[in-house]
Amino acid sequence: MKNTVRFVLDGKIREVDFSKYHELKPTTTVLNYLRSFPEHKGVKEGCAEGDCGACTIVIAEIGENERLVYKTLDSCLVFLPMIHGKQLITVENIAVIENNEKSLHAVQQLMVETNGSQCGYCTPGIVMSLFGIYKNHQNPTREVIEDALTGNLCRCTGYKPIIEAAQKACVTNGDDHFSKNEIEVIDLLKKINSNTDTLILKNKLQQYFKPFTLSEALRLRKENPNAIIINGSTDIALRQTKKNELFTEILDLSSVPELKCIKEENNNIVFGAGITIEQVRNYSIEKFPALNKILNVFGSLQIRNVATIGGNVGSASPIGDTLPVLFAHCAKIKLQSENSERIVEIEDFIKGYRQTDLINDELITEVIIPKSEKTYLVNSYKISKRKDMDISTVSGAFKLKLNGENVDEIILAFGGMAAVTKRAKETEKLLTGKKWNRENVETAMKTLEKEFTPLSDARSEAEFRSTAAKNLLLKFYLETKQN
Numbered sequence: 290m291k292n293t294v295r296f297v298l299d300g301k302i303r304e305v306d307f308s309k310y311h312e313l314k315p316t317t318t319v320l321n322y323l324r325s326f327p328e329h330k331g332v333k334e335g336c337a338e339g340d341c342g343a344c345t346i347v348i349a350e351i352g353e354n355e356r357l358v359y360k361t362l363d364s365c366l367v368f369l370p371m372i373h374g375k376q377l378i379t380v381e382n383i384a385v386i387e388n389n390e391k392s393l394h395a396v397q398q399l400m401v402e403t404n405g406s407q408c409g410y411c412t413p414g415i416v417m418s419l420f421g422i423y424k425n426h427q428n429p430t431r432e433v434i435e436d437a438l439t440g441n442l443c444r445c446t447g448y449k450p451i452i453e454a455a456q457k458a459c460v461t462n463g464d465d466h467f468s469k470n471e472i473e474v475i476d477l478l479k480k481i482n483s484n485t486d487t488l489i490l491k492n493k494l495q496q497y498f499k500p501f502t503l504s505e506a507l508r509l510r511k512e513n514p515n516a517i518i519i520n521g522s523t524d525i526a527l528r529q530t531k532k533n534e535l536f537t538e539i540l541d542l543s544s545v546p547e548l549k550c551i552k553e554e555n556n557n558i559v560f561g562a563g564i565t566i567e568q569v570r571n572y573s574i575e576k577f578p579a580l581n582k583i584l585n586v587f588g589s590l591q592i593r594n595v596a597t598i599g600g601n602v603g604s605a606s607p608i609g610d611t612l613p614v615l616f617a618h619c620a621k622i623k624l625q626s627e628n629s630e631r632i633v634e635i636e637d638f639i640k641g642y643r644q645t646d647l648i649n650d651e652l653i654t655e656v657i658i659p660k661s662e663k664t665y666l667v668n669s670y671k672i673s674k675r676k677d678m679d680i681s682t683v684s685g686a687f688k689l690k691l692n693g694e695n696v697d698e699i700i701l702a703f704g705g706m707a708a709v710t711k712r713a714k715e716t717e718k719l720l721t722g723k724k725w726n727r728e729n730v731e732t733a734m735k736t737l738e739k740e741f742t743p744l745s746d747a748r749s750e751a752e753f754r755s756t757a758a759k760n761l762l763l764k765f766y767l768e769t770k771q772n
């Protein structure tokens with residue numbers, strides 16, 4: 290059983306034993322697995338990089354209160370072992386079959402009635418996103434619907450009828466044949482999940498480790514220091530789907546429960562490294578509004594449902610969207626190995642372009658953010674070519690504490706302005722102790738310009754980046770000026 294991935298599909302437990310299925314490898318994506326069956330070809334490959342949503346599926350797993358939680362995700366970026374112990378739902382599963390008669394699910398029926406579909410390429414993915422809304426929302430707002438459809442591209446029909454389909458279909462609190470069968474599915478999932486032995490999935494070319502406890506994860510990390518660590522795999526999977534890289538050793542942390550906690554501790558909010566970006570987004574609405582704001586324009590729901598905060602920090606991308614906000618909040622990263630643990634400032638953790646302070650036997654286990662005092666003014670900004678589904682050209686997160694009219698403390702952190710997320714320390718120094726007024730901010734903008742030498746690339750010219758960064762500071766001033 291150690292070499293076997295098990296999940297529920299079509300109402301039954303499916304087993305994939307990689308020593309027997311030679312056409313599959315441990316890092317076969319769920320998309321490619323499904324497309325190997327004639328009865329599951331509804332799912333499509335459009336881009337293989339998480340942009341188009343043609344491959345959208347829904348995964349159900351046991352959540353709090355023993356209820357199933359339904360999430361949309363892009364199957365092109367998810368490796369088969371990542372759905373172990375979960376229910377895989379495809380577009381072929383959602384119609385109702387009763388007495389050998391098939392009738393459309395409410396979301397499918399409404400897509401027909403509103404003329405929401407033209408082609409078979411985007412429609413299955415769109416239907417799955419509508420199904421995701423259906424299972425999670427009663428009378429969703431237009432904002433919720435648009436957000437859930439951000440990751441589904443259609444170049445022809447236009448979104449109006451699709452949004453109308455969602456508004457008309459999602460009125461029954463998610464009630465459907467999945468609700469009726471929930472207890473049976475939960476029983477099947479419990480059967481799979483009762484075995485928590487680490488999965489060691491092997492074929493001739495790959496070794497894939499999937500632990501179910503942190504201690505196992507740390508042991509495997511020590512024993513296999515060269516294994517590629519994945520959490521949501523939204524960064525890593527692209528190396529396979531776009532660059533054809535073969536991963537010989539993988540350590541998959543997506544089922545380690547200790548990495549999936551959010552707790553309040555010693556005046557800090559502690560996010561386990563495996564907490565998804567969507568969970569962080571929802572949790573931070575009131576606690577860290579600047580973090581919430583930037584996560585509202587992070588990828589699509591399909592990406593946010595799997596991408597993790599640990600993965601965003603671990604990728605150390607100069608345009609990683611959580612990083613400037615984590616800098617502004619003076620976050621810390623907890624690193625654990627089998628025998629030790631240490632906590633490092635986020636600024637010290639990011640060492641260079643996609644380089645971190647992580648050493649061979651360590652894992653990122655927590656992202657610790659001090660609770661924000663009310664006296665601090667914090668805001669974040671993302672500049673990208675499109676509002677939705679785009680990576681940052683420039684981003685900024687700023688924190689300010691005033692003492693009367695004067696700047697008592699200021700942090701100005703930028704993404705996209707250097708090879709790493711970087712603070713404008715000279716500009717911060719210049720402003721500290723000075724009056725928070727336009728004249729001083731305009732002087733500071735000149736220092737800011739000298740502090741960075743941004744690159745020109747496909748996304749923008751260096752001059753644009755420089756001007757944008759200065760104007761973000763001005764915007765922050767205008768939003769926080771006292772009179």
Ligand SMILES: Cc1cc2nc3c(=O)[nH]c(=O)nc-3n(C[C@H](O)[C@H](O)[C@H](O)COP(=O)(O)OP(=O)(O)OC[C@H]3O[C@@H](n4cnc5c(N)ncnc54)[C@H](O)[C@@H]3O)c2cc1C
Pocket residue numbers: 338339340517518519520521522523524525526542562566586587588589592595596597598599600601602603604608609610611647651652653654679680681
């Ligand atoms: C379509 C699309 C849109 C995107 N949009 C955005 C966006 O708007 N903003 C943005 O910032 N990013 C975006 N990304 C990038 C990506 O989704 C994020 O960086 C995400 O947070 C990565 O998390 P993950 O769990 O998927 O990471 P993974 O791919 O699993 O891992 C990323 C890196 O972190 C390391 N790592 C992960 N977990 C650990 C751990 N516990 N300990 C040590 N190392 C670890 C991995 O080894 C790897 O180097 C997008 C990606 C795609 C495909």
Ligand code: FES
Pocket residue numbers: 333334335336337338339340341342343344345363364365366
């Ligand atoms: S194929 Fe385009 S998002 Fe997966």
Ligand code: FES
Pocket residue numbers: 406407408409410411412442443444445446447
């Ligand atoms: S109807 Fe499929 S791309 Fe527009």
